[in-house]
Amino acid sequence: MAKCQNLQTTSISTASSRETSLAAKPIRGEKYQQGNSTLPSPEIVAKRLGVVPTKEASAKTWQRAWRLHKRLIPLLHSTDSCKPPDSSLNIACMWWKSLSGNDKSSPVYDKGLAYDLLPSFWRNIVRLRRLFPRLHHGNVELRTAYIDVQINDIVKLLREGSNANDSNETAMIQLICMGAGYDTRGVKMLERNTVDRVVELDLPEVVHAKERLFERLCKRRPWLKNISMPTLIPSDFNNISDLRQKLLDAVVSLREEEDNEQMKQQNWHTIFVFEGVMIYLDDGIPSALLDVCSRILKDNKLVGSLIFADRLENVPGGDYDLGVKEVQNNGWVLKDWCPKPGLA
Numbered sequence: 439m440a441k442c443q444n445l446q447t448t449s450i451s452t453a454s455s456r457e458t459s460l461a462a463k464p465i466r467g468e469k470y471q472q473g474n475s476t477l478p479s480p481e482i483v484a485k486r487l488g489v490v491p492t493k494e495a496s497a498k499t500w501q502r503a504w505r506l507h508k509r510l511i512p513l514l515h516s517t518d519s520c521k522p523p524d525s526s527l528n529i530a531c532m533w534w535k536s537l538s539g540n541d542k543s544s545p546v547y548d549k550g551l552a553y554d555l556l557p558s559f560w561r562n563i564v565r566l567r568r569l570f571p572r573l574h575h576g577n578v579e580l581r582t583a584y585i586d587v588q589i590n591d592i593v594k595l596l597r598e599g600s601n602a603n604d605s606n607e608t609a610m611i612q613l614i615c616m617g618a619g620y621d622t623r624g625v626k627m628l629e630r631n632t633v634d635r636v637v638e639l640d641l642p643e644v645v646h647a648k649e650r651l652f653e654r655l656c657k658r659r660p661w662l663k664n665i666s667m668p669t670l671i672p673s674d675f676n677n678i679s680d681l682r683q684k685l686l687d688a689v690v691s692l693r694e695e696e697d698n699e700q701m702k703q704q705n706w707h708t709i710f711v712f713e714g715v716m717i718y719l720d721d722g723i724p725s726a727l728l729d730v731c732s733r734i735l736k737d738n739k740l741v742g743s744l745i746f747a748d749r750l751e752n753v754p755g756g757d758y759d760l761g762v763k764e765v766q767n768n769g770w771v772l773k774d775w776c777p778k779p780g781l782a
Contacts, residue, residue, distance in 0.1 A: 639684065
């Protein structure tokens with residue numbers, strides 16, 4: 439997990455962070471499963487983030503817990519009218535995030551937002567979260583907490599800077615979630631007025647399913663109809679040329695909006711977020727994605743940040759120097775480095 443700032447733009451003095459195909463695709467990150475002495479223990483990372491550490495358990499226990507959940511997913515969605523397809527553990531993550539999102543003692547408590555995305559009746563099992571061993575959902579909670587904190591820190595610094603400069607320009611934040619899956623972070627940030635605009639990209643089948651999930655979510659949380667919900671864009675990240683064009687269209691729309699007088703008074707900052715995406719992509723694609731994001735900002739004279747909770751290409755463990763080199767090679771400067779165990 440890390441936070442970076444774009445090297446190639448006229449950048450503010452703020453830190454920024456950075457940290458597909460279907461589930462049948464081999465996980466590129468499997469090669470990182472070898473022993474990594476550079477990775478800190480879950481306890482160290484959890485302490486920094488204010489999260490309860492995952493349970494100490496054998497690899498067999500973790501595998502057994504995952505196999506059980508995998509068998510239960512068809513049952514949990516047997517009456518789900520939205521019928522979201524599974525892709526890169528998206529459905530599992532949806533349940534894991536609802537467990538921590540319903541925990542009032544957790545820094546990622548979301549007042550039932552992730553819970554409201556789940557199917558009726560079966561979602562009540564989340565209310566028994568204390569009975570769930572703190573394994574996979576605790577690991578995902580670490581990266582959720584990290585990303586949320588970094589987004590909030592960037593936004594706070596940007597808006598405090600605008601006020602301190604006594605400028606007519608308002609700091610406006612665009613959040614671009616790369617491979618957002620069925621995550622509710624974008625909605626959460628809009629609901630809390632943390633950011634002003636959210637764009638989410640993922641595979642076409644995931645995007646279409648999320649549109650159905652959002653319809654259900656708005657029925658359960660009617661006040662969401664008063665906000666501009668995330669813009670969902672279908673894209674296969676392994677097709678770099680397609681992704682580049684779609685990202686460019688999303689960014690260029692900001693420039694077009696600046697044609698009116700009100701938008702000219704707004705200073706847009708784009709935050710790219712990657713969470714558990716890169717491990718599912720073809721070799722060479724993760725680095726290419728970082729480069730594309732950086733170049734789009736530079737070419738459009740925009741400033742931005744990158745937050746990721748993922749596996750960087752060419753960085754098999756938690757080696758800081760390798761992390762610095764990898765992000766610099768793709769147009770970013772590393773501002774914060776918080777590696778953790780796990781594939782992502």
